[in-house]
Amino acid sequence: MTTRQEVLAAARVRLDGRDPAGVGLxxxxxxxxMSSTSIYRYFDSMHDLRTALGMQQPKPEVPAGFTDQFVERAMSPDRxxxxxxxxxxxxxxxxxxxxxxxKRxxxxxxxxxxxxxxxxxxRGLxxxxxxGLVIDIEVGRFQKRICAKVVVPIGISARVKDDLTLVIDVARPxxxxxxxxxxxxxxSAVVVRKVGKVDDLVRANTLAHIDAVLASPEGKAATTIDIGQMIDDAWAAGVVFERRAM
Structure with missing residues (x-):
């Protein structure tokens, strides 16, 4: 399995003599x-990786309001x-x-x-x-099936890091x-629900499942969007950006 030090060593080689903005995770x-998602186990973005290497990059001047407009455009409900x-x-x-x-x-x-x-x-989305859950409960010889409808509300916001990385934050309810x-x-179902504390179990474990998905490498990759890398990939693919008349 690749280690954090191996990632740093590979980054040093790739960054040697090159513009840091042109190198992505x-x-x-x-x-x-490595897969493109596995590297997020070690670093959330190139900014974090460069920080670990002790590198600094001058910040470009950003027009007033650009970041807010960018985040609002990227954070559409459909996306x-x-x-x-x-x-x-x-x-x-x-x-x-x-x-x-x-707990038997x-x-x-x-x-x-x-x-x-x-x-x-x-604030955000x-x-x-x-x-919809079907819960099978066994206590000794007693067996019962209970159905439950669960709704988990979450808040979603976004922030832009210095290295053209859009990070989507999910607020845990x-x-x-x-x-x-x-x-x-x-x-019998009412008794099982009360004695087994079914409502609390459903809440805690449904939330734990969502937490685990978001904390997984796939979850981090999906909620960390490397805009700089996307631009580099577009140029490499031969995409031509044309300035549109306002």
Missing amino acids: REIARALD IHSVIADLLGTSLVIGPLAVGPG GRAVARGVVGDIATTRAA AAKIPV HPRAISVDVDALGL
């Missing part, structure tokens, strides 16, 4: 035969919806979880991620992630902000 990953939907996929499995008195019971939840609603908010609608019909 993908190029360094290719030099190490963010696509990013979140691709990361979460359409299904999830949670468990097995220890439930009931003495067992619960497994299988779910389907619904259509994510993404809208503009006062707001998204609601609906998840408080577990109590997650709505849980449990279909527990019958006395």
Whole structure:
């Protein structure tokens, strides 16, 4: 497995005698035969990598208001919806979880991620992630299946780093902000729901699943957009940028 020091060593070779702005994480990953997402285990951006190498780069002058306009354009609800939907996929499995008195019971939840609603908010975007769960609970010889509808609200904002990197930040909601609608019909289901603390388990573990997805290398890669690398790739592919008349 590639180490952080090997990444730094490869970066030194690639940066030697070259304009730092022309070197991206993908190029360094290719030099190490790494996937473009694996390198994010070590560095979030080229800025972080250059900082680790002790390199500094002069900041260009940016027109007033450019950053805000850039972020607003990049952070469209449709784009963010696509990013979140691709990361979460359409299904999830949670468990097995220890439930009931003495944690002697067992619960497994299988779910389907619904259509994510993404809208503009006062600060960035707001998204609601609906998840339909089927929860199978076993406590001794007792078995019960419970269905639940969960909605996880998240806040989304973006910031631009000095090295033309757009970082999408996801605000983790408080577990109590997650709505849980449990279909527990019958006395036995009501008892299982209360004794097993099903609502709290659903909230905590659905949120933990989303956290794990966002913290994965794929999640970091999807929420860290190297604009400089995209420009370099476009030029390398022969794309011609034409100045449009205003």
